[in-house]
Amino acid sequence: MKKFIKLLLVLLSGCAFWWNRPSQIFAAETSDSFSVGTVFSEHQTDKSDSFYDIRWTPGATDTFGLRITNSADHEKTFTIKMGKARTNAAGSINYTDSLPETEAQKYKLADLVTIAHEVVVPAGSSQTVNGTVAFPNENYHGILIGGLNVAEEKAPEKKSSTVIRNVISYTIPLVLRGDSDTRPAAEIRFDGLEVKQLAAESYSVNTKVYSVQPTLLTGAKFKATIVNADGKTIDSQESQIDITPETKFDYPVELKGNYPAGEYKAIVEVTHDTRHWNYQKKFMIDAVQAKKIDALKPQENFFQKYLVVLLWAGILMIVLIVSWLFRRKRKKME
Numbered sequence: 001m002k003k004f005i006k007l008l009l010v011l012l013s014g015c016a017f018w019w020n021r022p023s024q025i026f027a028a029e030t031s032d033s034f035s036v037g038t039v040f041s042e043h044q045t046d047k048s049d050s051f052y053d054i055r056w057t058p059g060a061t062d063t064f065g066l067r068i069t070n071s072a073d074h075e076k077t078f079t080i081k082m083g084k085a086r087t088n089a090a091g092s093i094n095y096t097d098s099l100p101e102t103e104a105q106k107y108k109l110a111d112l113v114t115i116a117h118e119v120v121v122p123a124g125s126s127q128t129v130n131g132t133v134a135f136p137n138e139n140y141h142g143i144l145i146g147g148l149n150v151a152e153e154k155a156p157e158k159k160s161s162t163v164i165r166n167v168i169s170y171t172i173p174l175v176l177r178g179d180s181d182t183r184p185a186a187e188i189r190f191d192g193l194e195v196k197q198l199a200a201e202s203y204s205v206n207t208k209v210y211s212v213q214p215t216l217l218t219g220a221k222f223k224a225t226i227v228n229a230d231g232k233t234i235d236s237q238e239s240q241i242d243i244t245p246e247t248k249f250d251y252p253v254e255l256k257g258n259y260p261a262g263e264y265k266a267i268v269e270v271t272h273d274t275r276h277w278n279y280q281k282k283f284m285i286d287a288v289q290a291k292k293i294d295a296l297k298p299q300e301n302f303f304q305k306y307l308v309v310l311l312w313a314g315i316l317m318i319v320l321i322v323s324w325l326f327r328r329k330r331k332k333m334e
Contacts, residue, residue: 033070033071033072034068034072034076034078035069036150037066039128040052040064041054041133042062042063043062048175051173051174052064052174053175054133054174056178058136058137058139059135060135061134061135063133064133065129066080066115066128066131067126067127067129068126068127069125070127071124072123072124073123075123076152077121078118078120078150078151078152079151079153080116080119080129080148081096082146083096083098083147084108084146085244086244087244087249088249089249089251089252091241095145095149095171101246105214105246107136107140107144107214109146109174112144112176113132113146113174115131116129131148139178141179141180141182141183141184142213143177143178143183143214143216143245144175144176145174145175147171147173148171148172148174149169149170150171150172152167152168153167183213183214183216184213185215185275186217187211187213188212188270189209189210190209190210190277190279190281191208191209192281193206193208193281194206195255195285195289198252198254200296201296202255202296203254203255204253204254205283206253207251207279208250208251209268209270210247211245211247213246215245216243216244216245217242217243219242220242220243220270220271221239221240221272222238222239222268222269223268224236224238224253224268225267226253226265226267227267228264234255234258234264235253235257239251243272251268255293258294259285259290259294261285262284263282264282266279266281
């Protein structure tokens with residue numbers, strides 16, 4: 001009888017877990033058909049052995065290489081794209097952002113680095129694609145960060161009416177480090193904010209942040225607070241973000257609290273080392289936005305909310321009934 005009760009508890013606990021498990025879709029992506037390696041330049045620093053970190057050398061032309069190995073039994077065509085590294089709204093660094101570099105930048109990777117955009121690699125062989133960096137004659141104390149993306153685009157798969165393009169790629173960061181390690185002093189500017197949809201089930205207040213100087217701000221600390229017209233805090237969050245040089249990005253604060261139509265204020269503080277920047281901006285949420293924000297908040301399903309309680313109540317009831325039957329049987333035997 002005891003074994004039966006234990007087995008029953010295990011089964012019912014398993015049912016509770018099954019009903020409350022997160023929904024997940026698993027997808028596998030393998031790439032055993034090609035690989036990418038680095039061939040370092042003469043001016044590669046000793047700061048990394050896994051990506052390009054090249055010392056600025058005024059007036060010099062430096063050569064580096066991408067070594068692509070095709071392990072397949074047929075030739076393959078690979079595309080090579082270079083982009084500027086940018087901090088994105090998720091707080092991570094995208095090393096191959098497709099947006100062009102701004103005119104405000106004194107030096108641009110696109111003007112300094114040259115490499116082929118496409119290469120065909122025969123079956124079962126490797127090929128090195130050389131790139132060059134043409135340094136201006138002037139000294140440079142800043143830092144430029146980007147990335148090289150090598151991609152093999154496979155033939156599209158058609159499933160019913162949907163066309164799926166399988167793209168497998170490798171990205172290798174590319175850093176051009178100034179000839180002096182004394183970087184320009186960090187400078188942060190703010191350029192307004194907007195209320196917009198952050199994800200499928202949430203809205204956010206996005207503050208536009210601009211890191212002006214060619215300086216990498218590692219571990220910049222963000223503290224944001226949203227208050228209502230009475231000064232009451234509705235939402236707050238803290239983050240630690242690496243801010244790439246000369247980058248504009250959105251810093252979103254998710255709206256989790258209640259936001260009826262009215263006036264609010266965002267307070268954003270950024271700290272890096274001993275430098276500190278503060279931004280305060282009032283904004284309005286109108287009736288339409290308030291309705292959308294409220295509608296996107298996840299609504300708890302009554303059945304899901306109380307499912308575990310009901311299951312454990314059922315378990316307890318079954319245990320009590322089984323115990324009662326067991327005691328009754330013993331009394332009859334006595």
